[in-house]
Amino acid sequence: AQKVTQAQTEISVVEKEDVTLDCVYETRDTTYYLFWYKQPPSGELVFLIRRNSFDEQNEISGRYSWNFQKSTSSFNFTITASQVVDSAVYFCALSESFHNAGNMLTFGGGTRLMVKP
């Protein structure tokens, strides 16, 4: 069975601080996708990034960066110079396919990030 663990339930930082959200996963699949989604108070889950299990390159997008390490089954997310607008719940998720029947996402419990001015 697949499992995603986000050990940090809540993180509070002051604006302009860097913050890292941890994600650890378990799967027996050799091919999988990992995702990060952002859920602001409005409720919509906003797709941030997808990472293929065969691609361990780190990725940077503006103030966001992701560190994927298969050896430790981790897919951590760092926000540099955090801003108040970054306040949200962030979910890490693992994708499992069902052969033309759609995909199933296994979500972590989420990390609530609060950025204070």
Next chain:
Amino acid sequence: DTEVTQTPKHLVMGMTNKKSLKCEQHMGHRAMYWYKQKAKKPPELMFVYSYEKLSINESVPSRFSPECPNSSLLNLHLHALQPEDSALYLCASSQGNSELETQYFGPGTRLLVL
């Protein structure tokens, strides 16, 4: 365009009411999903439709009845709900033609059952 729309945004209903939630996407996606999300919890999968056919039902009570009239629309019909069914209901879609895909979510419907 990665937009999934959901209506209504908010819904209050009594336990004897019948209501429907609507989800629409125009990305040409062929897989659509319903999720239920309780406060401070991650989304839980309810149903998956693939090419307008129900492919996954995660043991959801029959008071929730999904319907996929065409490839762009997904409905969730609600009848005789319980107060514990109050939650955020999220719709998502994905391409539906490959093993692993990205799901794009709508803004959700906040449901309150009185």
